[in-house]
Amino acid sequence: xxxxxxxxxxxxxxxxxxxxxxxxxxxxxxxxxxxxxxxxxxxxxxxxxxxxxxxxxxxxxxxxxxxxxxxxxxxxxxxxxxxxxxxxxxxxxxxxxxxxxxxxxxxxxxxxxxxxxxxxxxxxxxxxxxxxxxxxxxxxxxxx
Numbered sequence: 001x002x003x004x005x006x007x008x009x010x011x012x013x014x015x016x017x018x019x020x021x022x023x024x025x026x027x028x029x030x031x032x033x034x035x036x037x038x039x040x041x042x043x044x045x046x047x048x049x050x051x052x053x054x055x056x057x058x059x060x061x062x063x064x065x066x067x068x069x070x071x072x073x074x075x076x077x078x079x080x081x082x083x084x085x086x087x088x089x090x091x092x093x094x095x096x097x098x099x100x101x102x103x104x105x106x107x108x109x110x111x112x113x114x115x116x117x118x119x120x121x122x123x124x125x126x127x128x129x130x131x132x133x134x135x136x137x138x139x140x141x142x143x144x
Contacts, residue, residue, distance in 0.1 A: 009055075009089075014096050017055060023099070023141040026128050029079050032095040034124045035138070036081065039103075040070050042120065045113040050102040051085050053093070054141065062087040064101060099143070103136040110134065 018025075027035075039049065049064035056062070063086045070084070080094045105113035114136055121127055121138065128139040 009094075009097065011094070011096075014054075014094060018096065018141075021054070022144045023054060024144070025096075025141055027095070027140040029095050031125060031127070032098075032140075033078060035121070035127070036077070036084075038120055038124060039064070039066055042117065043067055043070060045106055045109075045117055046103060047106045048104045050104070052099045052102075053097050054099045055097070060087065095140070099139070099141050101138045101140075103138065104134065 039046070043066040046066060049066060051062040051064050052058055053060070053062065065084050065086055080092055082092045083090075085093050103114075103117055105111075105117065114131070114134075118129060118131065118136055121129060121136075128142070130137045130139070
């Protein structure tokens, strides 16, 4: 069953949810554009990129869909992405809907790929990244 929020994910509804849950933003749209530009360029280092949206639990399976044919940089990508996140509802997602990304490296160089991805992310600016044995988690919000 869909909630009213599922049907109406506009800026006002998102802002109310962020305020109600006490999420503290760690990223802005400009950082998202830099990060996604990097991930599109380095798609070959990634096996998968899991996405956690602010309005869903961490057990929901959503993925950032990147491959050699990914096109990124259209004018609306200043604030949102279209057709790059799997699951329902399909389509457009504002950056403020994304709580975190988990970057899982391609299997042919796991540790090397994680090291390279982390170095490149660090060069972009200040991001909150948590390193695990087999993945990097990049946070867009701090959850109290």
